[in-house]
Amino acid sequence: MPLSAWRLRLLIVSLLTVSFLGAxxxxxxxxxxxxxxxxxxxxxxMSWVIVSYTLASTVLLPVLGKLADLVGARLVFLSSxxxxxxxxxxxxxxxxxxxxxxxxxxxxVGSAGLHLMPQTIVGEVTSxxxxxxxxxxxxxxxxxxxxxxxxxxxxxxxxxxWRWIFWINIPVGMIALALAVIAVPHIxxxxxxxxxxxxALVLGVTVTAFVFAASWASAGTPGTxxxxxxxxxxxxxxxxxxxxIELRVSEPVVPLRHFANRTILVCIVLxxxxxxxxxxxxxxxxxxxxxxxxxSATVSGLVPIATVFGMLVSTLVTGSLASRSGxxxxxxxxxxxxxxxxxxxxALLPPGMPLWVPMxxxxxxxxxxxxYMNIIVAVAQSAxxxxxxxxxxxxxxLVRQVGSTTATAIVGGLIGVGVTAGLxxxxxxxxxxxxxxxASSAAVQAQVAELYSSVLAPIxxxxxxxxAVGIVAAxxxxxxxxxxxxxxxxxxxxxxxxxxxxx
Numbered sequence: 001m002p003l004s005a006w007r008l009r010l011l012i013v014s015l016l017t018v019s020f021l022g023a024x025x026x027x028x029x030x031x032x033x034x035x036x037x038x039x040x041x042x043x044x045x046m047s048w049v050i051v052s053y054t055l056a057s058t059v060l061l062p063v064l065g066k067l068a069d070l071v072g073a074r075l076v077f078l079s080s081x082x083x084x085x086x087x088x089x090x091x092x093x094x095x096x097x098x099x100x101x102x103x104x105x106x107x108x109v110g111s112a113g114l115h116l117m118p119q120t121i122v123g124e125v126t127s128x129x130x131x132x133x134x135x136x137x138x139x140x141x142x143x144x145x146x147x148x149x150x151x152x153x154x155x156x157x158x159x160x161x162w163r164w165i166f167w168i169n170i171p172v173g174m175i176a177l178a179l180a181v182i183a184v185p186h187i188x189x190x191x192x193x194x195x196x197x198x199x200a201l202v203l204g205v206t207v208t209a210f211v212f213a214a215s216w217a218s219a220g221t222p223g224t225x226x227x228x229x230x231x232x233x234x235x236x237x238x239x240x241x242x243x244x245i246e247l248r249v250s251e252p253v254v255p256l257r258h259f260a261n262r263t264i265l266v267c268i269v270l271x272x273x274x275x276x277x278x279x280x281x282x283x284x285x286x287x288x289x290x291x292x293x294x295x296s297a298t299v300s301g302l303v304p305i306a307t308v309f310g311m312l313v314s315t316l317v318t319g320s321l322a323s324r325s326g327x328x329x330x331x332x333x334x335x336x337x338x339x340x341x342x343x344x345x346x347a348l349l350p351p352g353m354p355l356w357v358p359m360x361x362x363x364x365x366x367x368x369x370x371x372y373m374n375i376i377v378a379v380a381q382s383a384x385x386x387x388x389x390x391x392x393x394x395x396x397x398l399v400r401q402v403g404s405t406t407a408t409a410i411v412g413g414l415i416g417v418g419v420t421a422g423l424x425x426x427x428x429x430x431x432x433x434x435x436x437x438x439a440s441s442a443a444v445q446a447q448v449a450e451l452y453s454s455v456l457a458p459i460x461x462x463x464x465x466x467x468a469v470g471i472v473a474a475x476x477x478x479x480x481x482x483x484x485x486x487x488x489x490x491x492x493x494x495x496x497x498x499x500x501x502x503x
Contacts, residue, residue, distance in 0.1 A: 033050070143309070194249075279400070289355075291437060335367075419455055
């Protein structure tokens with residue numbers, strides 16, 4: 001039965017609160033990372049605070065998605081929120097980096113549920129026609145968290161200490177949990193089916209090995225040759241083993257039939273493009289702007305703000321339009337084209353341009369990405385049997401996360417190698433900071449600006465080409481219209497995806 005209007009509003013408020021809580025945690029911690037590791041005496045192990053959280057949240061996505069299909073999304077959602085709150089308590093109590101990393105793993109598992117379950121629940125209780133609009137409201141939590149998180153993290157750390165960036169999750173999480181208990185309806189699963197434990201373990205090992213292999217390969221750090229080779233072999237063998245397992249089990253973690261459905265396959269490709277094309281580079285843009293344009297760290301933040309603001313406005317507008325008309329194909333076509341143009345413009349910009357120019361270009365990337373980021377989740381859900389809502393939603397999120405993590409490592413490695421190779425002799429790559437460049441002569445500053453532009457230009461072109469692949473994929477998306485009916489019909493094969501799933 002469809003939810004009443006007031007129950008749906010209460011559900012949206014609940015899911016938005018939880019989504020914002022999960023999205024905010026990552027950005028808040030990033031701002032306070034230097035303070036955390038400094039007080040714990042583990043600056044050299046700083047990356048583990050982020051890596052432990054990111055890997056756990058990525059690897060558990062398909063597991064939680066499948067569990068939602070088997071035992072119900074409500075139970076997985078409430079359990080994830082409770083785990084997140086408890087893990088936040090132990091993060092704040094950590095006395096060394098090991099304790100913090102372990103607690104962050106648990107927090108990452110909970111965060112995966114906070115990210116995935118709201119979309120899954122929306123897919124279960126709303127009609128395909130309603131989903132783009134509702135998902136755009138809930139999806140707005142992500143760009144808002146990016147805008148608010150760094151400021152909130154700095155203020156909390158300065159006022160109360162870094163432990164409170166975790167402990168603040170406890171009262172907010174308890175309120176969100178109470179609200180969720182009331183608002184989230186019971187969603188029946190398929191209890192009695194066997195969960196694919198072996199497939200889940202193999203997938204976890206495979207994804208972890210793949211991410212480490214990409215990171216070591218891009219960094220080019222001496223002494224990582226053998227670990228890189230081992231990780232690459234594990235990833236390749238693991239992928240082959242995972243496919244063999246999934247073809248044989250009755251309830252696969254990632255049903256491979258999704259990839260035989262043209263509509264879902266295109267949505268998977270488009271989601272990967274987002275991870276590779278935007279999320280991989282956005283964290284490096286402020287440094288690029290500081291070095292190439294000679295502005296302060298505060299001013300350089302205006303460029304990613306323009307990106308995120310464009311994404312926020314675009315996702316709200318296109319979600320509403322898609323729900324109003326039921327048509328969805330035009331949005332990914334427009335979005336991938338706009339983002340490709342924005343990144344291509346970034347590649348062409350000479351150093352020293354007025355700051356509003358890169359803001360406009362990256363804002364266009366944000367607008368393009370937001371135009372279809374949440375819509376493709378709704379479309380993929382409508383093209384799958386209702387019994388696969390959790391797993392198809394998880395697959396869309398997983399490829400985006402893996403694409404982002406892998407491409408981020410590659411982009412970071414390329415920037416590091418390129419800058420180190422071309423840096424003026426008067427500057428040391430190991431201690432290079434915007435302040436050191438600003439203290440140098442005008443000639444050296446001009447050299448550094450030109451260097452960063454020359455290093456980043458081919459990277460921006462490569463990412464624009466990734467969105468160009470997205471344009472081709474979007475053009476292959478079958479025509480269709482999202483249904484007003486709550487129950488989507490199961491899809492058999494790729495050819496009738498548009499007619500059966502979205503009719």
